[in-house]
Amino acid sequence: MRVLLVYPIFPKTFWSYEKILALVDRKVLLPPLGLVTVAAILPQEWEFKLVDRNIRPATEAEWAWADIVIFSAMIVQKQDLLDQIKEAKRRGKLVALGGPYPTSTPHEVEAAGADFLILDEGELTLPMFVAAVQRGETSGTFRATEKPDVTSTPIPRFDLLEFDAYDMMSVQFSRGCPFQCEFCDIIVLYGRKPRTKTPAQLLAELDYLYELGWRRGVFMVDDNFIGNKRNVKLLLKELKVWAEEHQYPFNFDTEASIDLAQDQEMMELMVDCGFKAVFLGIETPDEDSLQLTKKFQNTRSSLTESVETIIRTGLRPMAGFIIGFDGEKAGAGDRIVRFAELAAIPSTTFAMLQALPNTALWHRLTKEGRLRENQDGNINQTTLMNFVATRPLEDIAREYVEAFCALYDPIAYLDRTYRCFLMLGSPKWTAPAKKPEWIVVKALLTVIWRQGVIRETRWKFWHHLFSIFKRNPKVLEQYISTCAHNEHFLEYRQIVRDQIESQLAEYLAQGPEKPYVLVKEKAEAVVS
Numbered sequence: 001m002r003v004l005l006v007y008p009i010f011p012k013t014f015w016s017y018e019k020i021l022a023l024v025d026r027k028v029l030l031p032p033l034g035l036v037t038v039a040a041i042l043p044q045e046w047e048f049k050l051v052d053r054n055i056r057p058a059t060e061a062e063w064a065w066a067d068i069v070i071f072s073a074m075i076v077q078k079q080d081l082l083d084q085i086k087e088a089k090r091r092g093k094l095v096a097l098g099g100p101y102p103t104s105t106p107h108e109v110e111a112a113g114a115d116f117l118i119l120d121e122g123e124l125t126l127p128m129f130v131a132a133v134q135r136g137e138t139s140g141t142f143r144a145t146e147k148p149d150v151t152s153t154p155i156p157r158f159d160l161l162e163f164d165a166y167d168m169m170s171v172q173f174s175r176g177c178p179f180q181c182e183f184c185d186i187i188v189l190y191g192r193k194p195r196t197k198t199p200a201q202l203l204a205e206l207d208y209l210y211e212l213g214w215r216r217g218v219f220m221v222d223d224n225f226i227g228n229k230r231n232v233k234l235l236l237k238e239l240k241v242w243a244e245e246h247q248y249p250f251n252f253d254t255e256a257s258i259d260l261a262q263d264q265e266m267m268e269l270m271v272d273c274g275f276k277a278v279f280l281g282i283e284t285p286d287e288d289s290l291q292l293t294k295k296f297q298n299t300r301s302s303l304t305e306s307v308e309t310i311i312r313t314g315l316r317p318m319a320g321f322i323i324g325f326d327g328e329k330a331g332a333g334d335r336i337v338r339f340a341e342l343a344a345i346p347s348t349t350f351a352m353l354q355a356l357p358n359t360a361l362w363h364r365l366t367k368e369g370r371l372r373e374n375q376d377g378n379i380n381q382t383t384l385m386n387f388v389a390t391r392p393l394e395d396i397a398r399e400y401v402e403a404f405c406a407l408y409d410p411i412a413y414l415d416r417t418y419r420c421f422l423m424l425g426s427p428k429w430t431a432p433a434k435k436p437e438w439i440v441v442k443a444l445l446t447v448i449w450r451q452g453v454i455r456e457t458r459w460k461f462w463h464h465l466f467s468i469f470k471r472n473p474k475v476l477e478q479y480i481s482t483c484a485h486n487e488h489f490l491e492y493r494q495i496v497r498d499q500i501e502s503q504l505a506e507y508l509a510q511g512p513e514k515p516y517v518l519v520k521e522k523a524e525a526v527v528s
Helices: 018-023 033-041 060-065 075-090 100-104 106-111 122-134 186-190 199-211 229-245 258-262 264-273 287-292 303-313 332-343 360-367 393-407 410-423 438-454 458-471 473-484 486-509 520-527
Strands: 002-007 047-052 068-072 094-098 116-118 140-142 168-171 217-220 252-256 275-283 316-323 347-352
Touching (some): 018 438, 068 075, 075 100, 100 186, 229 264, 252 264, 258 303, 303 332, 303 410, 316 410, 347 393, 410 458, 410 473, 438 473
């Protein structure tokens, strides 16, 4: 059986980083970990080719070679996925689909022409698919009623990837999250009981990447890396030894809940292993909104103090923010900007709230008749809300655009980054010196030329650079890299403004919409 694995295109998003990746001659931030894991679970006597359409399209020879085409996609990749299903069917290919988007809304991909729906988690449903294919069946839907034990998950087929195109590699230690945020689809897809691999499994994956020659960053793509704290600490203690023995070949980034700040041992272990940055789902500084959306873990201690603790331990924070929660008061955008400035968080994803399919928020809004027709929601930053909010959508959208642009004002971004890195703790270990690649040196010189010579940021850039060199020199390399991120945000903030204003004009042309009235009794029912 010859299998063509195809990963659809992502539209431009906060995470696409085209301008930064172009500086170092790379095309994509992260690889399709799901598809290389699928390839590892399927029978190894089958033949595989992988095409990441974010790098290049499939060739006619690859289409002709395949007996079956397997796609995996998130909701933000929906349009290209649907287009590629049509391309595969036009060529007479059997099509199989899996991943978060097909699992959440299987009827949409089935209507587009998919033959096999391999839903939920592949450790359980891929064997069902294989058995059906071996019986000669040409269609079927495969679902699981339970969650798999991921200690049986094989090492992903990283060898199928075009390494030179990616800036980081991906590995996954756990699935699931113990919290109950109303808007989150992770707990719907993967459950609230975090399941982890064994430390030996994860280290075997790192060994394979090391053997394949990888020496750049690795993203632990767990949706909440510290969901199972006991098991994570067991991993980190072994990873620390592995990193020392291999002379720290990788830097790690990950995602974690803000209660990471209350576990000093966990943070220090992460820094000792080579973790550099952590993405935090802060969402909003408004405690009423946090309570309403059931993000209770963010209300138990000061958010600014928690972020500062994380920074001082040695982890650069990235943060997610959302505008448009029920009951939200005017000025939410400004409050988010002020919080990011006060907490000195350099990079912040920021979007209007979306009701993702099958989340608790989706079901509640459906019951209240608030979902807009033909709007399935996604997590891109260039999309209007897909439901009727409790204040005028025009107000929310304009606040959002102005706040997004304020966050990524070039001088404001440099100042925030500077304050963060003045505080940023550094690891106790020092990795062996490496000869810098010419492409990295060229990128560094380009950033210095743009931000330190030709732009209005020039005086701030040089002041901050020399100050970091003098006061916290161990973080200098990471500081410059974080400054470089603004190359993407300078362009992307204009994309956000243009696309949101265009959608807003179309929305307003349809006539005014009355905001939903959230009475006290309903708000209390949501929280309870």
